[in-house]
Structure formats: C-alpha cells, structure tokens
Amino acid sequence: xxxxxxxxxxxxxxxxxxxxxxxxxxxxxxxxxxxxxxxxxxxxxxxxxxxxxxxxxxxxxxxxxxxxxxxxxxxxxxxxxxxxxxxxxxxxxxxxxxxxxxxxxxxxxxxxxxxxxxxxxxxxxxxxxxxxxxxx
Numbered sequence: 001x002x003x004x005x006x007x008x009x010x011x012x013x014x015x016x017x018x019x020x021x022x023x024x025x026x027x028x029x030x031x032x033x034x035x036x037x038x039x040x041x042x043x044x045x046x047x048x049x050x051x052x053x054x055x056x057x058x059x060x061x062x063x064x065x066x067x068x069x070x071x072x073x074x075x076x077x078x079x080x081x082x083x084x085x086x087x088x089x090x091x092x093x094x095x096x097x098x099x100x101x102x103x104x105x106x107x108x109x110x111x112x113x114x115x116x117x118x119x120x121x122x123x124x125x126x127x128x129x130x131x132x133x134x135x136x
Contacts, residue, residue, distance in 0.1 A: 032076025
C-alpha cells in the first residue's frame with residue numbers, strides 16, 4: 001500500500017484529484033457557505049480521495065468521510081469544522097493502494113480484476129479514461 005499524506009495547506013491535491021464541487025441552486029444557499037468553505041471542502045474531499053482506500057476496514061465497510069464533509073459543508077459549516085471532521089475520520093481510514101503499474105485495466109479484461117481490491121486505483125484510472133473519452 002502507498003503511504004500518502006498531504007499538508008493541510010496543500011491545495012495542489014485538488015488538481016491531482018481533478019476534484020470540483022458544483023454550485024447549489026440559489027435557493028439552497030445557507031449562511032456560512034462561501035468561497036473559503038467551498039475551497040476547503042474541495043481540498044479535504046480531494047485528500048480523502050487521494051490518501052484513503054474506498055473501504056475503511058478489511059471487511060468491506062465503506063469510507064464515508066466525503067459524505068460527512070459534504071453534508072456539513074452544505075449545512076454551512078465553517079472551515080475549522082470541516083478540518084475537524086477530516087481529522088476525526090482520518091485515523092480510522094485505510095491508506096489507498098498504489099497503482100499497479102504492471103496491470104492496465106481495459107474493457108476486455110475488466111472482469112478479470114473486478115474482485116481484487118488491490119486494483120482499485122487501476123479501476124479509477126480506467127473509468128476516468130472512459131469518462132474523458134465520453135467527453136465528461
């Protein structure tokens with residue numbers, strides 16, 4: 001497994017994760033949601049995506065850190081609360097796996113790797129390519 005950690009002031013993770021948060025319709029804005037909180041929520045979601053496995057344990061329980069971050073962001077939580085939530089959850093997360101350079105997942109061999117979680121980063125790479133090819 002890869003050991004990934006990013007500084008709390010490192011916003012380059014947003015670009016590496018290709019992460020963006022959309023804007024809610026005007027009627028859904030709550031006090032507290034502003035550019036700073038949007039930027040911080042995006043950064044923390046990107047860190048979770050880059051640093052942590054999709055499962056937080058070895059029994060297949062899903063990492064819901066991004067769900068927690070986005071829920072409190074949408075309710076107008078301040079930047080400090082977003083960071084506090086990230087810090088609370090990060091200790092229980094499994095580190096993400098490194099990309100297996102000897103494995104390239106394609107539409108033809110997808111089924112060969114689907115049950116092997118070690119190839120999760122390879123699946124992400126495959127599906128990102130599929131979305132890009134579709135113009136998403």
